[in-house]
Amino acid sequence: MNVETPASSITQDTSSDIKVIDCDVHPALPGGLSTLFPLMPKSWVxxxxxxxxHLAAAAPLGFRFEHPVGSAARHDARTPDGGPPGSDPEYMRRDLLDAHGISTAVLTSLQAGQFGTVSSGPDESAVIVSAFNDYFLDVWPLAEEKRLRLAMTVTTQDPRAGAAEIRRVGSRPEVCAIYMPLINMLIGNRYYEPIFEEAVNHNLPILLHVTGTDSVFQGAPNQAGGFPENYPERYVSLSQIGEANLASLCFSGVFEKFPTLKFMFIEYSFAWALPLMWRINRTWESLRYDVPWVKRPPREYVSERVRFSTQPLDEPENPAHLKALIDMLGPEHLVFSTDYPHWDNDMPGKSLLMLDKQVRRQVLSENAAGILRL
Amino acid sequence: MNDSNEVNVGAADTFPAGEFRLVTIGRREIGVLRREDGQIHAVRNLCPHKGAPMCKFKPTGTMLPGAPGTLEWGRDGEILRCPWHGFEFELETGLRPYSDSKMRLRIYPARIEQGDVLIDVSPQRSPSPLSKETAA
Incomplete structure (x- = not known):
């Protein structure tokens, strides 16, 4: 092709005056881990x-789970100099923020999440994750480009180290959330409490997102029932991890132990949350006495303190069915996300157009503004 | 064909063989592909699903439907695959292969006359209904 036109210019919703807060954007290192060496203590380097x-990939997936075209990151989102998608903040500014009218983008580093969970040991993970946070806070232009905000990563292999990292950088104004990449332990487990305590102290929500290691590596969360055989099987059932963790939150007592702590389920989509919340509430009505620390109907905690990202949007043949589902779930639960620069992105100009304007505004920006520390 | 809707987009030899070059007609961005054998294709650079650029990469082939555990690659050069969500479309028709989806990529009739590429931008005779999915 001889003429370069950002794809995104085609899909911009120029007619809309709705602000867009994008809760899921993935920055990447331009090279391997050695990019971070200047930000690490010499002995660790x-x-x-x-x-x-110099490893380029934190968690190689092998043929079994690699995306069918070789990368979950869009080939057409490579940077102008051929670098990995998401590795050039200038290009991200043009290709995502400007082209799609994004007013705030939450950066979540899946590379950091992989090292924070399974691709390094506990001590290594703390050092590497800190370097990732410093890289995006100080090498990327977040101080000047206020549309880019960081979900700082914590290691979950050592929750005390995760808490220390929040104390180290969690007060920075560029930080809007805490990306807590899950190991194979549910979110309601008391093991994670040091992280929750500091999240509360810093008024930051906990952001959950698959790391890419899920169901692939020992130590990462596994999907139910067995080992998927290929990318599509694994992809469509990643929401099981979201389901298991939502149930864990609802019955563990975390909402009571940490009465102001909020959670974002990002890239698990949301259609599953409706029948699961029906079941969770129904079960609580019957069996409340088994979990007496759950003092209110679970739907009340979730409605106040849990948000689900819209991406990857499910697309029923009749869009009215999705609208009805959102009505039933309650649009207050949803935050918009593109997942740029990944293949299954949802861009705002082509997303949720069937919603009434006020509801769309709520989902595209207001709900996120209510949970992120912006 | 209504000749008055044909737009001359330049000399055929300015279009490199085997890869798309984009031209703009009105508000449409159209990818023009000249094959080695001289055949010319004109494709709207807009995926009907979510608006991704369809002409950034060369046409490819696909795996033909087959028995479980077997693979047969075929239709080389006949298929355009969206770089975002992976939807495939036939270069000739714009239709989705092996799917009953009504979603259709816009293909324009194109020809070479006296060394120039002409693209017919007349409205489609039987406009394909936009997939309901695009509204989701």
Whole structure:
């Protein structure tokens, strides 16, 4: 092709005066882990060099789960100099923020999440995740480009180290949430409490998002029933991890132990949440005495303190069915996300057009403004 | 064909063989592909699903429907695959192969006359109903 036109210019919703807060954007390192060496203590750099720290991929997926065209990141979103999609903030500004009218984009580093869970040991993970946070806070132009905000990553292999990281950078104004990449332990487990305590202290929501290691590596969350055989099987059932963690939140008592803590379920989509909440509430009505620390109907906690991202949007043949589902779930539960630069992105100009304007405004920006620390 | 709706987009030899070059006609961005054998294709650079650029990469083939556990690659050069959600369309017809989806990529009749590429931008005779999915 001889003429370069950002694809996104085609889909911009120019007629809309609705602000868009995009709760899921993935920045990437331009090279391997060695990009972060200048941000690490020398001894750790030597360690990672010895172990081959030039590694480009934090968690290779093998043929079984690699995306059918070789990468879940869009080939057409490579940077102008051919770098990995999401690795150039200038290009992200043009290709995503400007082209699609995004007023705030929440950066969540899945590479950091992979190292924070399974691709390094506990001590290594704390060092690497800190370097990732410093890279996006200080090397990327977040101080000047206020549309880009960071969901800082914490290691979950050592929750005390995760808490220390929140104390270290969680007060920075560029930080809007805490990306807590899950290991194979449900969110309601008391193991995570040091992270929750600091999240509360810093008025930051906990953001949950698959890391890409899910169901692939020992130590990562597994999907129910067995080992999927290919990318599509694994992809469509990743929401099971969201389901299991929502149930865990509802019955564990976390909402009572941390009365102001909020949670964002990002990229698990949301259609599943409706029947699951019916079942959770019905079960609580019957069996409340087994979990007496759940003092109110679980739907009340969820309605106040849990948000689900819209992406990946389900697309029933009749869009009115999706509208009805959103009505039933309650649009207050939803926050918009594109998942740029990944293949299954939903861009605002082509998303949720069947919603009434006020509801669309709520989903595209107001709900996110109510949970992120902006 | 209504000749008055044909637009001359330039000399055929300015279109590199085997890859798309974009031209703009009105508000439409159209990818023009000249094959080695001289055949010319004109495709709207807009996926009918979510608006992704359809002409950024060359046409490809696809896996033909087959028995479980077997693979047969075929239709090389006949298929356009969206770089976002992976939807495939036939270069000749704009239709989705092996699907009953009504979603259709806009293909324009194109020809070469006296060395120039002409693209017919007349409205489609039987306009394909936009898929309901596009509204979701």
């Amino acid at each position: 030597e360690r990672f060099k010895l172990k081959g720290g």
